[in-house]
Amino acid sequence: MNKPCVNLIKLSVGTENVDDLLAWQSSKRAQTDKGQPRHVTRMFPKRADEILNGGSIYWVIKGVIQARQRILRLDEVTGGDGIRRCAIVLDPDLIRTQTSLRRPFQGWRYLTPSDAPPDLPKGRVAEEPLPVELNRALAEIGVL
Template identity: 60%
Template sequence: MGTESIEGLRAWQSSPMAQTRDGLPRHVTRMWPKRGEELLAGGSIYWIIKGAILCRQKLIRLDEAIGSDGIRRCAIVTDPELIAVAATPKRAFQGWRYLQPNDAPPDLAKARPSDDALPAEMQAALASIGIL
């Protein structure tokens, strides 16, 4: 799944295809995390959009998902809240597995209703030169 913005991610996650039976967002991946219990003890999935980590979601549980090909996969079930983080340049990676807490970008203060979101490209560009 690729997206152009946090709003695009939010829209995708609101679709029935991207939700569990209980209505929570999920991301299905081929590999089951080896440190699953550790991840569930306060871990998050960090979303890279347009070359920068822009937001995260708290992990709730890991569900088994069997694909139409019969292969067992992991459905990473998350809290619906998308938490904006300081834009951090990053190439695609398995963030739910390998991002150490000291490497995690800090959460941003909640936006005011009158604030406009910066486009993902601008956030990535500003982060790459150390402004965001």
């Protein structure tokens, strides 16, 4: 029997585009001691086994899912304030996805594989976007 897989979805706050996200992840502050990109969050996912079974983090930039990264592991880290946190360690390979509108939310959410947008073909950095009004209307009725 196959183990289930689940993804995370997270806002990339302060990021204007995918290149900004890559630039942030290349900074020492956003890396493990071995140079792997990571995102530190306050909460530790309860569905860690499902995440580590092939899950990715889908990045929402400016209200739109634009890319994903495979999650390699979840490390427990303690901040300078003594609070336990979760470092989501990521594959450095950032994969661009078809765009999908998302409303703002705090923290991260689980995203099932069936609800995740498909990857763009390798080498393609963007897709021709639908007009904003059409994209929003489709999202509101649950088509996107």
